[in-house]
Every structure is written in structure tokens, then in C-alpha cells.
Amino acid sequence: MSGRRDADGPSEEAGAGGEEAAATGPGDGVPVGAVSAEDAARTDGGAAGAWRRRERGQGDGVPGTTDGPAQDPGEGPVVDAAVDAVERRFRRQAAVVLAVLAAVILAVAAFSTPWTVLAAGPPDPARDFTAAEIARARAFDAATSLPSYLGLALTLAFAALLVATPFGARVLGRLKGPWWVRVVLGVLVLTAIVEAVRWPLGVWFETLLRDYGLSTQDWAGWTADRLKGLGVEAFLLCLMLLVLVGLARRVRRWWIPAAVGACALTVVMSFVYPVVFEPLFNDFTSMPQGSLRDNLLDMAERDGVPVQDVLVADASRRTTALNAYVSGFGATRRIVVYDTLLKAPQPQVELVVAHELGHAEADDVLFGTLVGALGAALGVVLLYLVFGAVRRRTGVTSIADPRAVGVVMGLMTLGSLIMGPAQNVISRHVEARADVHALDLTRDPATFIAMQKRLAITNISDLSPDPVEYVLYASHPSSPERIALARSWAELNGVPVP
Numbered sequence: 001m002s003g004r005r006d007a008d009g010p011s012e013e014a015g016a017g018g019e020e021a022a023a024t025g026p027g028d029g030v031p032v033g034a035v036s037a038e039d040a041a042r043t044d045g046g047a048a049g050a051w052r053r054r055e056r057g058q059g060d061g062v063p064g065t066t067d068g069p070a071q072d073p074g075e076g077p078v079v080d081a082a083v084d085a086v087e088r089r090f091r092r093q094a095a096v097v098l099a100v101l102a103a104v105i106l107a108v109a110a111f112s113t114p115w116t117v118l119a120a121g122p123p124d125p126a127r128d129f130t131a132a133e134i135a136r137a138r139a140f141d142a143a144t145s146l147p148s149y150l151g152l153a154l155t156l157a158f159a160a161l162l163v164a165t166p167f168g169a170r171v172l173g174r175l176k177g178p179w180w181v182r183v184v185l186g187v188l189v190l191t192a193i194v195e196a197v198r199w200p201l202g203v204w205f206e207t208l209l210r211d212y213g214l215s216t217q218d219w220a221g222w223t224a225d226r227l228k229g230l231g232v233e234a235f236l237l238c239l240m241l242l243v244l245v246g247l248a249r250r251v252r253r254w255w256i257p258a259a260v261g262a263c264a265l266t267v268v269m270s271f272v273y274p275v276v277f278e279p280l281f282n283d284f285t286s287m288p289q290g291s292l293r294d295n296l297l298d299m300a301e302r303d304g305v306p307v308q309d310v311l312v313a314d315a316s317r318r319t320t321a322l323n324a325y326v327s328g329f330g331a332t333r334r335i336v337v338y339d340t341l342l343k344a345p346q347p348q349v350e351l352v353v354a355h356e357l358g359h360a361e362a363d364d365v366l367f368g369t370l371v372g373a374l375g376a377a378l379g380v381v382l383l384y385l386v387f388g389a390v391r392r393r394t395g396v397t398s399i400a401d402p403r404a405v406g407v408v409m410g411l412m413t414l415g416s417l418i419m420g421p422a423q424n425v426i427s428r429h430v431e432a433r434a435d436v437h438a439l440d441l442t443r444d445p446a447t448f449i450a451m452q453k454r455l456a457i458t459n460i461s462d463l464s465p466d467p468v469e470y471v472l473y474a475s476h477p478s479s480p481e482r483i484a485l486a487r488s489w490a491e492l493n494g495v496p497v498p
Contacts (some may be wrong), residue, residue: 094255094384101378105371112367113426114433120488123480125463128449133457140212140460145469147205152417152472154197159413162190162394168406169395175402182402183245187237190406195230202226209319212460217318225318228280240265241405244380248399255384262376270369274328282313284336292346296353300335303441305360310353311336321459324352326359329366340458348451351442358437364430379415383408420472427475435482436489445486446498452479452486 125134162168171189175182206222209215217225243261248254278284287293287310300307315323315338322344324337335356341349359365383399387407391397396404439448456463456479463480465473477485490497 090253091385093253094381097256097259098378098381098385101374101381105374105378108367108371108374109426112364112371113429115429117429117432118436118485118488118492120481120485123478123484125480128453128480128483129456129463134463137456137460137463140208141462141465141469143208143212144205147201147208148473151198151201154201155413156417158194158197159410159417162406162410163390163414164393166393166395168410169403172403172406179245179249179402180242183241183405184238186402186405187234187241187409190409191230191234191237214320214460215318216316216320221318225281232277232280236269237409241408244408245400245402245405248404254399255381259377259380262380263373266373266376267369270365270372271328271330271332274332274334278327282315284311284313286310287312287337292342292349295346295350299350299354299441300357303354303357303361305357307333307335307357307360309334312339312342313337314339316340322455323459324356326356326365329363329369333360333365335360344451344454347442347444347447348454351438351444351447351451354438354441355434357441358434359430361437362430362433364434375419379412382415383411386411424471424473424475428477431476432482432485435477435485439486439489439493443493443495445490445495448486449483449498452482455479 129137168190171193172182172186175185175189177185206215206217215222240262244254244258247258247261251257287296293310296310297307311334313336315321320340322338322341324335324341326333326335328334335353337349337353341352344352387399387404390407390411391404394407396407398404399408435448439445442448455461461479462469463478465478470478476482487497489495
């Protein structure tokens with residue numbers, strides 16, 4: 001498996017606030033956060049009405065809102081205190097759930113991540129790569145670093161703009177229609193704005209890939225793939241945000257069902273993505289009958305990993321890079337090999353598939369899905385707790401406001417960027433374990449090293465990533481690190497060191 005950053009940086013979503021007052025829930029006429037009949041009975045009789053006025057933004061100076069009915073001057077402090085007490089109780093409940101989810105995520109990650117795989121010697125690119133190959137890798141890294149960092153900067157800047165200013169509220173405030181129409185249009189408008197800014201960087205990066213012989217696409221194919229990717233991203237965002245805003249308009253503690261829904265959606269998407277979305281970008285065919293297919297299926301059987309088929313993706317229509325991966329779980333688990341990889345010697349292809357079998361044998365996709373699902377639930381609860389700190393400066397007063405879609409998208413972007421380095425740390429350890437599994441299964445470190453050299457040279461991998469790039473982008477150990485691991489494995493297992 002191999003990963004590469006692109007000019008757009010990490011996947012981003014942008015966000016915005018709003019000027020419109022939050023609507024009341026269609027079910028009971030009480031907006032998000034309104035006290036229940038039981039809560040109102042415990043406090044002053046005017047508390048529920050004051051909460052409703054507060055959630056609508058009445059009398060709070062938010063642009064686009066109107067002042068509510070006059071309140072008895074002697075009633076105000078008592079009512080505000082009651083409302084604040086209920087608000088604090090809700091937030092304490094959410095904070096407890098947040099702490100529990102965080103603890104569970106840490107426990108699952110700690111249990112499923114192989115923190116100590118195999119002690120390896122220091123990586124030495126000069127031992128396995130020529131001066132020309134090292135120079136080419138450095139030149140490619142230098143050429144692609146600027147568009148990559150610019151993409152990251154634009155991602156951060158736009159997310160910050162939408163989370164810290166009313167820019168998004170002013171943009172989305174122009175949209176008309178029912179709330180669900182405005183949610184969908186808001187996602188599409190913000191996605192279009194972000195993509196319009198990022199498109200030139202994408203063109204720049206694609207041009208560099210062509211200059212270095214990594215891309216085989218024409219501009220029509222590149223554009224179609226990019227638009228399909230945006231379409232999938234926008235569809236999933238619309239689905240998530242329609243559910244989120246819809247729940248916020250009906251349920252006081254909306255973050256509870258929303259967290260459950262986010263968790264379930266993550267699991268469902270991990271299961272169906274291989275068979276629903278991956279075919280949008282590649283055609284998949286069963287590996288042709290022959291000794292390679294027979295050897296791979298036999299190796300999977302010896303490894304105790306149930307594999308019904310090994311698929312070949314037509315990656316050569318867009319790239320010369322070599323890759324393979326495992327996706328899905330259960331009935332949708334599949335091992336996919338790029339057709340470009342089939343040009344390598346058969347033992348090297350077998351070794352790459354042995355690496356993928358390591359992921360399947362350790363249930364890496366399943367554990368990754370579990371952590372992702374719990375993380376999605378945690379993100380929803382954190383959104384509830386953080387939203388209050390940003391809503392005033394963004395011009396929205398409630399998640400029930402369709403213009404809050406932008407704030408949510410912006411916070412999602414920032415959250416994904418913050419979590420990226422931690423995810424990369426876990427991924428690098430998981431990939432190292434799969435490498436050791438491949439070595440245990442094939443007992444052929446010489447072929448392993450030959451394959452790593454082929455991958456690094458063909459994909460123009462960064463042979464000596466600087467610390468910042470390693471933290472931000474490296475989901476796999478570097479090629480010299482993987483080669484050093486193979487040599488350490490050979491020494492420990494009494495196999496001649498290549």
C-alpha cells in the first residue's frame with residue numbers, strides 16, 4: 001500500500017454561520033435546547049418562553065432577528081438563571097459522554113495498534129538507491145511541496161474564515177426555500193467556493209505529475225475524476241447535515257441521536273464503499289486465471305484469511321504508480337491490485353499481496369472502522385460543546401438554523417486536520433505490522449527489499465522526508481525504513497541479510 005499527498009492537502013469541508021433566527025421544531029413548537037414540561041415545572045413559569053426567545057435570537061442583537069415580546073422586568077434574572085441551569089446540566093451530560101467516548105477510543109486504538117512491531121536499524125537511502133534516484137526523489141518532493149502546503153494553508157484559512165466570522169452566514173443567508181433545501185444548497189455552494197479556489201492548485205499538481213511521468217490522464221479524464229470525487233463528498237456531507245439539522249429542529253438533546261447516527265453511518269459506509277463508490281473511479285475485474293492467481297489464493301488459504309477473489313483495478317488509465325490495498329470487511333472485503341503492479345515479477349506481486357493479507361488477518365479495516373465510528377460520535381458531541389463558543393461570531397444562534405451548516409463543515413475540517421497526525425502515527429505502525437506479516441508468510445526479505453525499491457523508484461517516494469512532512473502526510477513508513485525493517489527481520493530469523 002502506498003499513499004501520497006496532493007495539492008489540495010487533507011480533505012476539507014468549509015463552514016458558515018447565518019443571520020436567520022432558528023426555527024422552532026415542527027413537532028412540538030419548541031426549538032433545540034428548550035426546556036421540557038418537567039424542566040419548566042421546576043423553574044419559573046416564564047422560563048420556557050424565555051428559552052424559546054433566546055434560541056430564536058430575539059433581543060440578543062444578532063443581525064436579522066427581531067426583539068421578542070416585552071418581559072416583566074422583575075422576572076428576567078430568575079428566568080435567565082433557570083435557563084442557564086438547564087443549559088449547564090445538558091453540557092455536563094455531554095461532557096461526561098465525551099470523556100467516556102474518548103476513553104473508549106483510546107482503549108480500542110491502544111489495543112488494536114501494534115506499538116512495538118520490530119526494532120529496525122537506522123534507514124540509509126544511500127545503501128539501496130543511486131545518487132540519481134535520490135536526487136530525483138528530492139527534486140519531485142521540492143516541486144510538489146509548495147502546492148501541497150498552499151493547499152493546506154487554503155484549507156485552514158477557509159475553515160477559519162467560516163468558523164470565526166459571519167462570512168458564511170452572509171453567503172448562505174441569500175439562499176431561499178425550505179430548510180432542507182437550504183441545507184443542500186449550502187453544502188453545494190460552499191463546496192463550489194472551496195473548489196474554485198483549489199482548482200488551480202490541482203491543475204498545478206497534475207501538471208507536475210505529468211512532468212515526472214506519474215500521470216497518464218488527459219484533462220477530460222482528470223476533470224471527470226475530480227468532479228466525481230466532489231460529488232461523492234458533497235453527497236455524504238448533504239446526508240450527514242440533513243440528518244443533523246433535522247434532528248436539531250426536533251430533539252432537545254439532538255447530539256445523542258446524531259452521535260448514534262454518525263457512528264452507524266461510518267460503519268455502513270465502510271461496508272458499502274467498496275461496492276458502491278469505488279467502481280465510480282475504477283473498473284475491477286477478477287485476476288486472470290494462471291499461476292499468479294492460484295499462488296495468491298493458495299497463500300491466502302495458508303494464511304487463514306478467507307478471500308473469495310483478488311481484483312485488478314484499471315489504474316493504468318490514470319497513473320503509472322504501483323499500489324494495492326484491502327477495503328471493506330465481511331462480505332465486502334476485497335484485495336485489490338493495480339494493473340500497473342502486474343508488470344512486476346511474480347514473486348514481488350505475491351509479496352505485496354502478502355502485505356495486504358496481513359491487513360485482512362489483523363482485521364485492520366474493521367478496527368479502523370470501529371475507531372472511525374467512535375470518533376464520528378465523539379465529533380458530534382464535541383460539536384455540541386464547541387458550537388456555543390463560535391455561534392455568535394458566525395451569526396447563527398442554533399444548529400437548527402440551516403446556515404449553521406457552514407459552521408459544522410468548518411469545524412469538521414479543523415477537526416480532521418488536528419486528528420491527521422495521530423491517525424498517521426497509528427497507520428505507520430499498522431503498515432509495519434503488515435510488512436512483518438508479509439515477511440513471516442514469504443520468508444523472502446530479498447524480494448521484499450526489491451519490491452520496496454521498485455515501489456519507491458516508480459512512485460518517486462520521498463526517501464528522506466523532513467519531520468513536518470512526515471507528521472502531516474506519512475501514513476506509511478518511508479521506503480528506507482521498510483527496507484531496514486526487512487534486514488532486521490532477516491537477522492532475527494536466521495535468513496541471509498540482503
